[in-house]
Amino acid sequence: MNKFFYSGAFAIFVLVLFLANETKVFSNMRTFVGSVFFMDSSTERTLKDAYTTSLLDDQRPVKILIVPGHDDKYFGAQFRGLREANINLELAEKLAKLFRAQGRFSVTVTRTQEGYNPVISDFLEREESAILAFVKQKKETMGSLIDRRIVGTVDSIEHVFAPGDTAFHLYGINYFANKNSFDIVLHIHFNDYPREDFRVAGKYKGVAIYIPESQYSNFYGSRALAEKIFERLLKFYPQSSFQREAEGIIPSQDLIAIGAYNTLDSAALLLEYGYLYEPQFQNEEIRDKTLDELALQTYIGTINLLGISYKTKFGSANLGRLDSPSLEYKEAGxxxxxxxxxxxxxxxxxxxxxxxxxxxxxxxxxxxxxxxxxxxxxxxxxxxxxxxxxxxxxxxxxxxxxx
Ligand SMILES: [Zn+2]
Known part of the structure; x- marks a missing residue:
């Protein structure tokens, strides 16, 4: 054994150490990069804390962004003259009213009967290049994480992909929600599915809630919220009978509204409140009362998650003394x-x-x-x-x- 052997052995020893260390650093870095991109931004705890903070600080209410799906240009589903965009808006307004009356919530609705809320449309116009850069960067980051198998892609339900300006609009809303630290984002929709004749009522019925896929930052808060709201809705309505929605609460990796490419920090849900052709939405008077119920159940589910109980045990918008002396067979209203x-x-x-x-x-x-x-x-x-x-x-x- 000469000194060369020693030094050679030492060199190998150093090399082995170095490699081990490199591997360790590398594997730590994988986790590190993944976890920074996907660091939990919303959990059940952060949502509860938001409410606790609102009790102590009037300047920091729980912030909710309500997005009635679609708009006057792309009105979504339609059945016998009933447009989804309109009914989404009616429900959004009822929901906003309930949260505002509670006193600890600050509510923004993205559009009104007059069109887009200027707070949103001005923001999108002003921040256009920032929004585009934000989306580009998120897509690049996620693309590279997928290439390096740090993030997995998941098969999900085919959605009708948003046209370009709608996609920009939805990403812009995510960016707006992040910049303004919204706690919760609720996208309001009514469902339909591709079928031969849209003039005839389809066969599926019921409620489904889409949530961000489990690798995203806003997964935990979204799932906790979805579970509470779903539990309330199922007291009054069926779970979607469409086999693709059999889970009821459905994780999605590619719905922009709830944070595709990890673009949203807030808890976010896309609520499908029923199929547009279901009987309770056809008659105007019944529809209005049904929307009251859907709004109330969404509200109760949300406050329940935050630890607030609703004033009545059963909690229904349509429970009360009957005024009609009698009700006839085939009567509706x-x-x-x-x-x-x-x-x-x-x-x-x-x-x-x-x-x-x-x-x-x-x-x-x-x-x-x-x-x-x-x-x-x-x-x-x-x-x-x-x-x-x-x-x-x-x-x-x-x-x-x-x-
Ligand atoms: Zn829709």
Missing amino acids: ADVLKLQTALLSLNMYPPKGKTFLECPLSGIFFRCTKQSVLEFQVKYGISPALGYAGPITIKKLNAVLAE
């Missing part, structure tokens, strides 16, 4: 919806053996309601129990509700 909701609150609607898929809160007095009323009459000894909501039945129902 707000009073029938109230009757169905009253029976629902007593666990008698949908009737035995049925679900919301066959027996929705439709506001239409048909077979489902008749069977439900009959069950009520049998339980309370009203005869003849034929399922017609006459004065005796309505009076009894009001008495039971008042208990």
Whole structure:
């Protein structure tokens, strides 16, 4: 053994150390790069903290951005003259009103009956180049993370891809939400699916919520919020029966609205509140009351996550004393919806053996309601129990509700 051997061995030893270290540094760097890009920006904790802060500091309310989907130019789905963009807006306004009345929320709605909210349209115009640069940089970063297999791509549901200006608009809203530290972003939509004849009602029904895919920064907060809202909505409406939405709460990697390419820090949901052709959306009076309910359930789900409970236990926009002395078979309107909701609150609607898929809160007095009323009459000894909501039945129902 000569000194050369020693020095040679030493050199190899150093080289091995160096390589080990390099590998370690490299693997740390992978995690590091990934975690900086995908550092949790919204969790259940940050959302709860936002509410706690709002109680202590009037200057820092919980900030909610409500985005009624589509606009006058691209109005989304349409069924028999009913445009999705309009109903999205009606629901968005009802939701905004509920949050504003609570007192600890600051709400921005991206458009009104008059068009885009100038706060948004001015921002998009002013910040156009910054927004484009922001999106470019995010796409490059994510592209390189995907190439290096630090981030995985996931197959997801095919969506109708947003046209160029819509895509810019949606990315711009994300950038706006990040710059203004919004806590929650809610995109309001009604559903439809590709089929042969759009004049005929489709076969799917129910509610679905899209959330950011699990690798994104805003995943945890979004999922926690989606779960609370979904739980509330399912008390009144069916979960989407479309097999592609079978999970109910569906993670998506490529929906811009909820943060494709990791472009959004806030908790973000894209809510599909039902299929546009469902019966409860066709009659104007019933639709208005249904939107009240959808808004209230979204509101209750959100405040529940923040640790606030709603003032009434059952929590419905359409539960209350029935004013009509009687309700006829085939009658439709707000009073029938109230009757169905009253029976629902007593666990008698949908009737035995049925679900919301066959027996929705439709506001239409048909077979489902008749069977439900009959069950009520049998339980309370009203005869003849034929399922017609006459004065005796309505009076009894009001008495039971008042208990
Ligand atoms: Zn839509």
